Amino acid sequence: MPTPTAEDQIAHRLILFMNTLHSRYAGDNLNLMVESNITLPQIMALHAMRAGAGNVTQLAQALGITLSNASQLLHKMHERELVSRYENPQDRRQKVIFPSREADELLDRLAQARSEQIARAIAGVDPALRDELVAVLDRVIAQLQPAGACR
DSSP: OOOOOOOHHHHHHHHHHHHHHHHHHEEEEEEEEHTTTOHHHHHHHHHHHHHOOOOOHHHHHHOOOOHHHHHHHHHHHHTTTTTTEEEEEEEETSSEHHHHHHHHHHHHHHHHHHHHHHHHHTTTTTTHHHHHHHHHHHHHHHHHSOOTOOO
16 A cells, blocks of 8 residues: 555545534534525535636536536526626626625625634634644645735
8 A cells, every 4th residue: 555645644634624623513504504595516606606706617617517517506596596697798698697695695604603613623722732723724825825815
């Protein structure tokens, strides 16, 4: 069996870390998703739109799904008023898509619930170790983010 690379070891530990965090308080986000009647693919699509996927082709590429699946997903989301769309003024055959105000508010509530969940999960970690973790994460995030990206 080949020796795991440093990247493999980091990936494994990050997954273990996130699974440990989420296993404690995952119900908060799940309850909010159920109450809001939103699916994980819809949440992922809304995040992709927030990140700049402004039409169905870009959304399909961002999610790694077919154009047909992206269209179906958008149609369902538009019916639920999670997505707004209008004709592209430069090309009327194309629709510009973006999360509705309600969808943006829901994403913000989900992010807040996730943040609170993680804060509760790590509250018992030694304060000095939490400080080290923050410093390391800040450095890694700075290297991973594209130049000029805001946090």
